[in-house]
Amino acid sequence: MRTILTIAFKEFQLAMRSISSYIVYILFLIVGGAAYSTVVFKIGDAGLRSYYEILHALFVLFIPALTMGSIAREQHSGTMEILFTMPIRLIHIVWGKILAAFLQLLTLLSFTAIFYAVIAVMGVNFDHGANLLGFVGMLLAGLCYISIGIFASSLHENQIQAFVIALVISGFFFAMRYVILLMPLSMVRYLQFFSFDHHLASFLRGVLDLRDVLFFLAFSLIFSFLAEFRLQAQNLLQER
């Protein structure tokens, strides 16, 4: 546990020192804010549901950018070599990095609390439960995208390649909602299991379904193990 926290804290600290992460944050907040102000007030509903849907789409672009360097940069610069020879488990490195990215996401989303406050104050019949749960759902979905991003980052030394791979995998799970519309009804039942939207729906309705929580957690865990496997295999496969 201490190892995970050490790595997460260091990653988070370094991210906070880098100007490029601030650029990404600001872009994210501008786009998110613009979407919020144009969408939310047009719908006669005092809720953040429509905003969360836009946020979800933003995740697909933004989180790969957040995570792309995480492992790739260390592999490229060679700092990974020392990390590998520390008395730590590889999965702890992966979890530490996931936690660091999650902390960044949490920090960033905490700025959007103002959106929540505005609509809570101005709206009528504002449902705190559903909107807060929606936020939790977004965080869980974010965790999944982060683990995809970390896995993609472990695949390549090149950050851009890591970004593209993460974008493709994340895009697949995001776009499932549109794909299932074209599928025969018999397959929809199975395919929608992989759609993040399907699992987010209950959160946005204000219902906490343990199955959905487990889906997101298991999903993140699987990708973290894939990243660990990749790092382990690299010992054997590396060409130089």
Next chain:
Amino acid sequence: MIEIRNLSRSFGDLRAVDNISLDIYSGKITGFLGPNGAGKTTTMKMMVGYLQPNNGNIFIDGKDVFADPIANARKIGYLPEHNALYDEMYVFEALRYYADLRKMSSEDFTQRQEFVVNSCGLQDVNTQKIGTLSKGYRQRVGIAQAILHDPEILILDEPTSGLDPNQIIEIRELIKELGKEKTVILSSHIMQEVQAVCDRVVIINKGKIAVDDDIENLSKYLSDKEMLVLEIEGEDIDLTDFYTANPSAVPVLEEKTADGMKLEIQQSPDECLRRELARFIAQRGWILTSLFVQKVSLEEIFHDLTRKATDIHSDDEDMPEDEHTDPESTDKDTLEGEDTDSELIEEEDYEPVELEEIEEAEMPDEGEDS
């Protein structure tokens, strides 16, 4: 104690490490010496568990390195060849980070940090960002990182690369000091470094162990060649008679100059031919303008040594001892430029007296010469 058994590792078609077996005992400094690409780094990477071997095992204190990598990592301090550090971190921060990863207690860390910062000379840069440091300081931070947790085994891959001469001496002293209690394994392509620091030398060439011996015995592998470098003025210079009279002299280079000839003649060190040569030249009426004895450069010795040793190991036919190594064929990449500075020109071999003698001998013929 580290036991390496039949260790092999290939990268594609390239066999980087080829069936190496080796025992490394505690409390000694072992030096891996070899040209670039000899397999030193690959062997070290496998010893720290970063790279898995295709074949063979490494046992540290009787336990396989890959059976329990975490317990193994606790015992080892490692300085990689490409000493990569987090540029955005401060020196003290980076040390703290590595200490945390190694689960050191904070009292332990404070105590060790003081030692490490002092012994690696990091006092002045402790609060600087690593990205702003010079290569020498970065190397020191890397060494500090490696010895921070007081490891039993220290594996240093080219620890003095990028350091200036004073720093090199400091770091060598530090390594010697550490080597009194710990098992230190270092790699280098600089022969003098290994000679200065190590108790034992393992010369690796093309993935195989060429020589494995105590450092005192290294000299016996060293090439027994010396070169006479001379310039002669005169016409129709021909030293064939001299070579027939002294078969141990082998001409290496005969180059015509404007008013004479420049020669390099190889001789064996136990039989110095300077006097005979000077006399011979004087008798023929030529003028000897310069003559000195040059030890064969380290590059050539090294090249010769790795070649010879590989021959011995592969049971090839004996190479004739005085067969000459063409300087052109030496691999210039094996040693860096800094080493060629160390061509040992023995100053005591300039003996002006002899030249005077020669000049005296020449006087009668060259009446005008003063």
